[in-house]
Structure formats: structure tokens, C-alpha cells
Amino acid sequence: MAPEFANGVHWSALSPYRVRSGGLRGLGSSPQSIFCVTVDELPRSAVVKGAGKCFFRGSDIPLNKAPRMLAARIDGIRWESQLPVGEPGMMRRRRIERKQAQINGSTFLAESAAPTFAKTSLARLGFTHRPKPEALKSLRRPAFSHFPRSFVIALSFDFSSLTFHTMATTKRDVRNHVLFEVATEVANRVGGIYSVLKSKAQVTTAEYGSAYTLLGPLNRNSAAVEVEELEPKDPAMVATIKSMNERGIKTLYGRWLIDGAPRVLLFDTGTGYYKLDEWKGDLWATAGIPSPADDHETNEAIVFGYLVAWFLGEYVYHEKERAVVAQFHEWLAGVALPLCKKRRIDVTTIFTTHATLLGRYLCAGSVDFYNNLQYFDCDAEAGKRGIYHRYCIERGAAHAADVFTTVSHITAYESEHLLKRKPDGVLPNGLNVKKFSATHEFQNLHQVNKERINDFVRGHFYGHNDFDPDKTLYFFTAGRYEYRNKGVDMFIESLARLNHRLKAAGSDMTVVAFIIMPAQTTSLAVEALKGQAVLKSLHDTVSSIEKNIGKKLFERSLAWHEGQNPPDETGLLTQEDKVLLRRRLFAMKRSNLPPIVTHNMVNDQEDPILNQIRRCQLFNHPTDRVKVVFHPEFLSSGNPVLPMDYDDFVRGTHLGVFSSYYEPWGYTPAECTVMGVPSITTNLSGFGCYMEELIENAQDYGIYIVDRRMKGVDDSVNQLTEFMFNFIGKSRRQRINQRNRTERLSDLLDWKRMGMEYVKARQLALRRAYPTSFEGDEEPGFFDGTEVKISRPLSAPGSPRDRSGMMTPGDFASLQEGREGLSTEDYIAWKLPEEEDVDEYPFPLTLRSKTSSTNGTGTTTPTNGTIGTASNMSSNTSGAAF
Known part of the structure; x- marks a missing residue:
């Protein structure tokens, strides 16, 4: 009888038997020979190994003499045990005998019955011969970890008389x-x-x-x-x-x-x-x-x-x-x-x-x-x-x-x-980077989507819209509503300090800071809806007047003759147009300040974001150079206030700020990078650590990294404020060039690169599970010290170049090279072309070189790369961890 499989274990059926000159002889199935035991009393693994052989006491019995079956239904599974076939007439047919056992608080039945069951079971229960009285004294409960606990087995065991075999290691x-x-x-x-x-x-x-x-x-x-x-x-x-x-x-x-x-x-x-x-x-x-x-x-x-x-x-x-x-x-x-x-x-x-x-x-x-x-x-x-x-x-x-x-x-x-x-x-997280057909199409998309944000700002700040859109920058933060973990507390405090610095410097630049985080709301705010309605009404009125003026000017131009004065503005704007326009202008009068939040909050008195905005007194006053808009809902194109999808909104902004205190990776700054939008992150985020370790002078390429690891809170806030203030001081041309460089970093985040770490992790796991399969293996494709490269993406120009040995970002090679023989070779060769507009930034970009670290140092820091040693844990060790 071939071994069967259930719950990850190979099971085999052994019958109660006596070795006699006449071969196997049945012992019957009397109730006296049946009792229930739990799996703690079972041998560690299957006792059948190989096809056609049953092993016990160092000898074997051909499976063509396999006994017939008894069955027990446990946990909804049909488990089958066996009785020997014996000689003709030796087996007694009898009715089912049942025994109960309490296991894990449930009652299970062990059944014995006539050997006439037809269906093949999912598992076989192991049986041995009836133990001799002296053997019972030496009965020991064997080591056991991998059998299912909830099942019942019948007949007694002589563990000391069996030769147990571990689960067969399949050559895979x-x-x-x-x-x-x-x-x-x-x-x-x-x-x-x-x-x-x-x-x-x-x-x-x-x-x-x-x-x-x-x-x-x-x-x-x-x-x-x-x-x-x-x-x-x-x-x-x-x-x-x-x-x-x-x-x-x-x-x-x-x-x-x-x-x-x-x-x-x-x-x-x-x-x-x-x-x-x-x-x-x-x-x-x-x-x-x-x-x-x-x-x-x-x-x-x-x-x-x-x-x-x-x-x-x-x-x-x-x-x-x-x-x-x-x-x-x-x-x-x-x-x-x-x-x-x-x-x-x-x-x-x-x-x-x-x-x-x-x-x-x-x-x-x-x-x-x-x-x-x-x-x-x-x-x-x-x-x-x-x-x-x-x-x-x-x-x-x-x-x-x-x-x-x-x-x-x-x-x-x-x-x-x-x-x-x-x-x-x-295993750093990557992105499926999508390139555009035109080299600088993302710049065009920035302009288009920025104009859509301009429309929202015009409506939201109607009546106090006294700032120049061409001198307005859009900053934003987004993510789950985790006030401290996502660094919103630090962002708002930095905005307050930035507002003070801009006013003290007499700057004519304006910053509109968006906070996009879902919170509990009841409805859209009336003021937010009214602002967009007023804007639309004014836009429709002006468009109608513009159309009428254009038509009149066109007709006058057609009727012009030589010697006449050219058409002028006289009479183009009718009295009706003036009245209609005056109505729209009066509707734009506003006695209160523009709202901070676009929705009605469930309990705005206890909302931490709104409370800090109140403490910092960022009330969107006309004299403030920093305006704040809190949008407590994910963006969508169906939103009547800000009808934009998240990706389109990000493309229209100038800077993403993600000053997180707890951010294992951080997809939001990575998405900004792929879309060519500079971002501020921290060295407590996975993305920030990765870019800081990989790139020298990362802020030259639009990745600003705030030190929240070694600096105090006040120093970190000042550093964030300084980053934002310096960004505002850039010229439009410098911002365009920086967006170009930021977008070129997207190749560093592509899964075609990041996926190599997953490949190496799988190979490491296979080496640990099947070490003999890798002995003497010299074929490429396994991380045995040979160089492995992935093809360069067919992308736009200007990917960063490595001046020295660079490894893939996860450093599986450096972590495991001593134990697993993984490679520390370069995987991608980067090249950066000449820049079209040279300013204060150094080129080409230098990726940091890395040195292999040994596993025995025991040093562990957040960013030094020596994260762990290969741990070949036994099942006993893993069991102790529970």
C-alpha cells in the first residue's frame, strides 16, 4: 500500500500482525484491542518509505499483502485504518464498534468495521502489532511536531519496537x-x-x-x-x-x-x-x-x-x-x-x-x-x-x-x-514605471494639471484671491490619517515657520499647502461648494461676454474700409453685459476667511490636524504667504469640489512633503519621483533610507531627506522649513530642470530593477531548503557568485550612472555572500547624458559605492546595510519562538 498524504505529512498503514511460519495472521478487531490516543503519542513521521515496502524492526512486508481498511471520520475527514486480510475465513465480519476521544474540546469517534470500505482516504493511520507486556514498560512518547493534533487512532502502539523514518525527501x-x-x-x-x-x-x-x-x-x-x-x-x-x-x-x-x-x-x-x-x-x-x-x-x-x-x-x-x-x-x-x-x-x-x-x-x-x-x-x-x-x-x-x-x-x-x-x-518596493512617448510630455502634463488646480484655488479663495497664480506653488502631503506617523504634525509646524519667514523676507511668492487624508466627514462644506459655484458662474458670464465681444469685433472688422478708424473697444461691452458682470462681482464679496477644510467633519473640535492648524494660526488670512487646504477624502474625478484623480493632482503640484516618523517604505514619495515631482521625505522612511544610501547629493535630484533619526524635533522642523524655503527661492527654469532630473530617477524604482531582490530571496530560500541541489552548480541564473545583469529599460534618456561598484538595493548579496555565495557584482550600468541647462548642480549623479559586510560583525543600525545573518533555524528553534 503506497503512502498517502494529509496535512503535509505522509501516512502509511501498518496492520496488527504476528510473525508466524504461515505468514500474516489476523488478530481480529475485538473491542478489547481498540482504544483512542492523541497525536502526541504518535511517531514523528510516516513508517512507510518507498513504493511497495513497509518497514518495521528492520524488516519489510510486501504491500501486496496489504490489510483491508477500517475507517474513522474526524474533523470532517475520512481517516482509514486497517485490519489484516488473513487467510480465507479468518476475518470475522462484525458491526461497527465505536470509541470516543476528547481532543481540543471536541468529541471524535474511532470506528472499526468490516473490511469492505470502497473509497480511498486522504490519509492512513499507522498501526503496529500488539505490544508484549514487557514492551509496554518501555513505551515512550516520541518527539512530535508536525502531525495534525485533531485525530483519533485505534489499537495500541509499541513505539520502542518500530524503526521510524523521517518524511521522504523528494528530489524536486x-x-x-x-x-x-x-x-x-x-x-x-x-x-x-x-x-x-x-x-x-x-x-x-x-x-x-x-x-x-x-x-x-x-x-x-x-x-x-x-x-x-x-x-x-x-x-x-x-x-x-x-x-x-x-x-x-x-x-x-x-x-x-x-x-x-x-x-x-x-x-x-x-x-x-x-x-x-x-x-x-x-x-x-x-x-x-x-x-x-x-x-x-x-x-x-x-x-x-x-x-x-x-x-x-x-x-x-x-x-x-x-x-x-x-x-x-x-x-x-x-x-x-x-x-x-x-x-x-x-x-x-x-x-x-x-x-x-x-x-x-x-x-x-x-x-x-x-x-x-x-x-x-x-x-x-x-x-x-x-x-x-x-x-x-x-x-x-x-x-x-x-x-x-x-x-x-x-x-x-x-x-x-x-x-x-x-x-x-x-525587498524594496518598486513601481511599474510607464514612460511617455514624448521625451518631456510629463512637463506638459504638469502644466495642464496645474491649471486645473488653479481653477480650484480661484474658487476656494474667492474674495481673497489676491495672489498671482504664476507666483504660486502647490505643496501637498497625502496618505492614511496617521497624524504623527505620517508626520502631519511636523508638516503643519513647518508651514507656520515658513509663513513667518516668507512674510519677514517680503516675498511675493504664495504657497498653497494641501493635506489629502481621509477622515470622518458628514458632507461637503457649503463654503467649499459655494466657491466653486461662484467661480463657474463668473466663468460662464465672462465666456458669454467674450463671445459677444468677439462676434461684434469680427463684424466691425469686416465692415472696415480704407480711411476709417480701426475698430476699438467702444460699444463692445453693452449695458446688459455690464450689469450682469457687476452682479457676478458682487456675488464674490466675502466677509469671512476662506475655509481650511473642504468638508464638514464629524467632530472638528477633536480633530488633531484642525487643532494644530488653530494653534499655528494658519487661517488663510490675506497677509499669509502660506495657505492651507485640508481635503479629508481621497481624490477622485467625480468630486464636485476638486474633480481630479490623485495621479493628475500630483502631476500638477510642485512639491510633495512626507515628513513621516513611521514609514516602512513610502509609496507616495516614490510615486512623486516617477511622475517627475520633487519630494521631501525622512531618513525614518524606507524610501528615504534607500535614496540616501544609493545616491550622493539626492536633493540635487529633487529628493530632500529630513534627518529625524539623529536630530531633535525642533532641529528637524527647522530643516524641513529650510528645504521648503530654498525650494521657493528657485527660478522657474531651475524647477523645470529639477523635475527633469527627478523623473530620470524613476529607473531606480522600476520593478525591472527592484525585482532582482525578490529573485535573490527566492534563490536563498531554495538553497536553504534544498542545499544538495546547489552543490557544484555553476550554471548562470543562480546566485552563486556569478555576475547577473538585467537589461536596461528601453526608456527615455538620462538614467543615473554608477562610478563604482553598485549592488541592487536590497543588499541580499552583501548580507549573505559569506554563507550563501551570492554575488556582489553590478546589475545595471547607468549613464547620464549632458544636461541641457547647467546651473549649480553637479553632474553626473554619483551612486554610493558599497562594501561587502560580513555576517559576524553583529552591528545593527537603521541604515548601515548589515541587517541580518542567514539563520538556518531548526524546527525546534522555530517552535521555541512560539
Whole structure:
């Protein structure tokens, strides 16, 4: 009888037997020989290895003498045990005998019955011969970590008399491996991970083709418009989905309708809730992770995690040729990682944290986070904030993965102290950079979209619109409403100081600062709507008068003869036109100041942004050189006040300001860079650390980095104010040139470059899982010290040039070269052409050179690149982490 597979473990059936000269002889199935035990008393792994052989006591029995079956239905699964066939007439047919066992708070039945069951089971329960009395004295409970806990087995065990074998190590093809990416935002926009997966899909699909599948929970509303349902062609996928469907789990397999069209498999978590209580008990027993009943988000994570572990276990059983790599994003998808580790599912795992739960909560609590990381009692801090169970899931996932990664060096430093594992490397987030056909089309788009913002400003500030649009600059910040984490407190304080400096300097420049962050609102503000209505009314009136004047002037010009005076303005503006125009002008009178916020807030007295604006007295007074507009809603073209999509709005602005205190990566400044808009970020954001480490004099190319790591709060605010003041002092020509240089940095953020770090992470994970497959491997494409290059994008001119050895941004090579033999060679050769307008900026851009760091230094700083050493954790070590 060949071994079967369930929950990531190979099981085999061994019958009770006596060795006699006549061969196997049945022992019967009397109730006295049947009792129930839990899996803690089971051997560590399957006792059958290889086709056609059963091993015990160093001898084997041919499987053609396989015993027939008994069955037990446990956890909704049909488990089958066996009785020996015996000689004709030896087997007694009898009615079913049942025994009960209490496991994880549930009652399960062990059934014995006549050996006439027809269906093939998902698993076999291991049986041995009846132990002798003296053997029972030496019975020991063996080491056990990877068996499912919720099942029942019948008949006694003589563990001391068995030769146990570990799970068979399948020789898998690591070159043509299968890749699964697991996240809760697959075809389901919730946060930044959706952007990561969506923008990266084209590059990953080009590399893997149909061997790449994304796994996520099913959101039927978003899936209806984002996923085209298909029939899977991979036999292993077909068999796995069929097996899960037969047990009540509904899935949706199809094509994600984005660039690259990757395959997705979405699990209907609602169909798995019938096992939620059981899975919660198992999670506690397996990993010591608690789960409160009233946390819906955690319940979803548990159900989704168990479904993913179930899927991976079934899939690797059916897929026996290729290696399987699974990458998990964030703690919500991380429940499956300790399950895969405990069950020893033959899958290579990577866990990527995009931010730590505890870090986000601590930073929002006004603590000196980065200078006290090593002193936090993580368990106590998580418990005080009611997130201990979530923290346990995140930490367990980090320790159970073969390779642990983060999105930036600053987050790696944080993860080492909070999650207690040093990351193996950094996987920076990239973008799917889209170039325009015309070299400087983005400059034209800036002008077009700036004019649309001008229209909004004219309406919003009607009655006090006494500033020149040609001398007005638009600054903005955007993101989730995290007042302190996103640095909004620092931004508003800097605006107040900037306003004072501009007035003191007698500047005629005006800054309109937008804050785009969703908050709780009831409706659009009447004043904001009235401003746009007044503007539209005035625009329509002037357009009508302009049309009439043009028609009259045209007719007069046609009637002109030589010797007559040329047509002039006399009589062009009729009395009716003057009255109508006067009405519109009177409607623009305003006694109050222009509003700060465009919406009616639910509780504006307690809103931290509005309260700080009040403290700083930024009230949009006519004498203020800095005006503030708070738009507490995401931008969309259907908005009646500011009808612009976010991308169009960004293109029309002059400077993005993202003075974040907690920002693991920071897509907003990266998006500004791709669209040619200069931005201000900090060295506490992943993007800021990346650009600061990669580029010398980054601000020459429109990337201003505020030091929030080593400076005090007041010094950081002054530095931000200085950056904005100096930017205002630039000429229009200098700003145009800077936008050109900023846009050229987009190649540094392209997934064609960033994706190399994902490639190296997967190769590192495969090396750890299948070290023998890489011994003596000299073929290119594996990171064994050979040079690997990716092609230069067919893009516009002027990408930065490296003057010395440059590595790809995540530094997997430097982190792992001593242990894994990864390369530290250049991956891209950059070249910068001559600049069309030379001013004070040095050229060409110099990318910082990097030196390889050893793993043994033990030095860990936020930005020094030595994030972690390769940690080959045993299952015992990972188990201790739980």
C-alpha cells in the first residue's frame, strides 16, 4: 500500500500482525484491542518509505499483502485504518464498534468495521502489532511536531519496537519551481500591499508564466470586476482544488485583470468558518497563539491561514516534480507559516513584513521609538494595546519562515528588536514605471494639471484671491490619517515657520499647502461648494461676454474700409453685459476667511490636524504667504469640489512633503519621483533610507531627506522649513530642470530593477531548503557568485550612472555572500547624458559605492546595510519562538 498524504505529512498503514511460519495472521478487531490516543503519542513521521515496502524492526512486508481498511471520520475527514486480510475465513465480519476521544474540546469517534470500505482516504493511520507486556514498560512518547493534533487512532502502539523514518525527501526541480504569493490584498484593494502586488505582477509573470499564482481571500465585490474566472490546467492545481471543494471549501480560480494577467486562486473564507473553533484550538496547541472570539480580523486571518496551509499541503502532494516556493506578505497572511513548519509541508517559505504591528502602535503613541527599541517589553506593550494575539501571529510567522525579509533597512532594524529575528535581507518596493512617448510630455502634463488646480484655488479663495497664480506653488502631503506617523504634525509646524519667514523676507511668492487624508466627514462644506459655484458662474458670464465681444469685433472688422478708424473697444461691452458682470462681482464679496477644510467633519473640535492648524494660526488670512487646504477624502474625478484623480493632482503640484516618523517604505514619495515631482521625505522612511544610501547629493535630484533619526524635533522642523524655503527661492527654469532630473530617477524604482531582490530571496530560500541541489552548480541564473545583469529599460534618456561598484538595493548579496555565495557584482550600468541647462548642480549623479559586510560583525543600525545573518533555524528553534 503506497503512502498517502494529509496535512503535509505522509501516512502509511501498518496492520496488527504476528510473525508466524504461515505468514500474516489476523488478530481480529475485538473491542478489547481498540482504544483512542492523541497525536502526541504518535511517531514523528510516516513508517512507510518507498513504493511497495513497509518497514518495521528492520524488516519489510510486501504491500501486496496489504490489510483491508477500517475507517474513522474526524474533523470532517475520512481517516482509514486497517485490519489484516488473513487467510480465507479468518476475518470475522462484525458491526461497527465505536470509541470516543476528547481532543481540543471536541468529541471524535474511532470506528472499526468490516473490511469492505470502497473509497480511498486522504490519509492512513499507522498501526503496529500488539505490544508484549514487557514492551509496554518501555513505551515512550516520541518527539512530535508536525502531525495534525485533531485525530483519533485505534489499537495500541509499541513505539520502542518500530524503526521510524523521517518524511521522504523528494528530489524536486529547483530551477523550474512553482511560485505562490500569499496576501489578503490579492484583487482586493485595502492598502499598500495591493499596489506592491499589482505593480510587480507584470515582471513576475514574465519570469514564471503559468507557474506563478497569487493566493488570497475572496471578496466577491472586487473579484467581480477584477478577476476573470478560468479553468486551471495544472493537474496538481486541478486535483487540489477538487479535493478542497469536495470538503466544502469554495474557491475562485482565474486571471487578475491587470498588467501581466497573473493567475489567482481566491478562497471563500466563509465556507471554512465551520472549523474556526477547532482551528483556534489547534493554533493554541500548535503554536501557543491565543485568539479572542470578538476579533473578526484575526478570525479571518486564522481561517485564511488554515486554508492556505491546507492548499499547500495538498498541492505539494500532487506536485511531485517541481519545488514549491510560497511568499507570504504581512501578518494577516502569516498564520499558514507556523502550520507549514509544524506539519513539515515540503514547501519553501518567505515571509515579508511591510510594517510591524507593534511598531505602528508604539510610534502613534508619542514615544521615542527608535532610540528605545532595545528596551521595549514587546509582550507587555502588545498586551497593553490589545494586540498580543496579532503580535504572536506576526512573530511566529517571522520565525517559521525559511527566509525573513522586510521592505527597508529601517524596518529591518525595527523587526530585529520587536520580532526577535534579524531579517535575512531587504525587498524594496518598486513601481511599474510607464514612460511617455514624448521625451518631456510629463512637463506638459504638469502644466495642464496645474491649471486645473488653479481653477480650484480661484474658487476656494474667492474674495481673497489676491495672489498671482504664476507666483504660486502647490505643496501637498497625502496618505492614511496617521497624524504623527505620517508626520502631519511636523508638516503643519513647518508651514507656520515658513509663513513667518516668507512674510519677514517680503516675498511675493504664495504657497498653497494641501493635506489629502481621509477622515470622518458628514458632507461637503457649503463654503467649499459655494466657491466653486461662484467661480463657474463668473466663468460662464465672462465666456458669454467674450463671445459677444468677439462676434461684434469680427463684424466691425469686416465692415472696415480704407480711411476709417480701426475698430476699438467702444460699444463692445453693452449695458446688459455690464450689469450682469457687476452682479457676478458682487456675488464674490466675502466677509469671512476662506475655509481650511473642504468638508464638514464629524467632530472638528477633536480633530488633531484642525487643532494644530488653530494653534499655528494658519487661517488663510490675506497677509499669509502660506495657505492651507485640508481635503479629508481621497481624490477622485467625480468630486464636485476638486474633480481630479490623485495621479493628475500630483502631476500638477510642485512639491510633495512626507515628513513621516513611521514609514516602512513610502509609496507616495516614490510615486512623486516617477511622475517627475520633487519630494521631501525622512531618513525614518524606507524610501528615504534607500535614496540616501544609493545616491550622493539626492536633493540635487529633487529628493530632500529630513534627518529625524539623529536630530531633535525642533532641529528637524527647522530643516524641513529650510528645504521648503530654498525650494521657493528657485527660478522657474531651475524647477523645470529639477523635475527633469527627478523623473530620470524613476529607473531606480522600476520593478525591472527592484525585482532582482525578490529573485535573490527566492534563490536563498531554495538553497536553504534544498542545499544538495546547489552543490557544484555553476550554471548562470543562480546566485552563486556569478555576475547577473538585467537589461536596461528601453526608456527615455538620462538614467543615473554608477562610478563604482553598485549592488541592487536590497543588499541580499552583501548580507549573505559569506554563507550563501551570492554575488556582489553590478546589475545595471547607468549613464547620464549632458544636461541641457547647467546651473549649480553637479553632474553626473554619483551612486554610493558599497562594501561587502560580513555576517559576524553583529552591528545593527537603521541604515548601515548589515541587517541580518542567514539563520538556518531548526524546527525546534522555530517552535521555541512560539
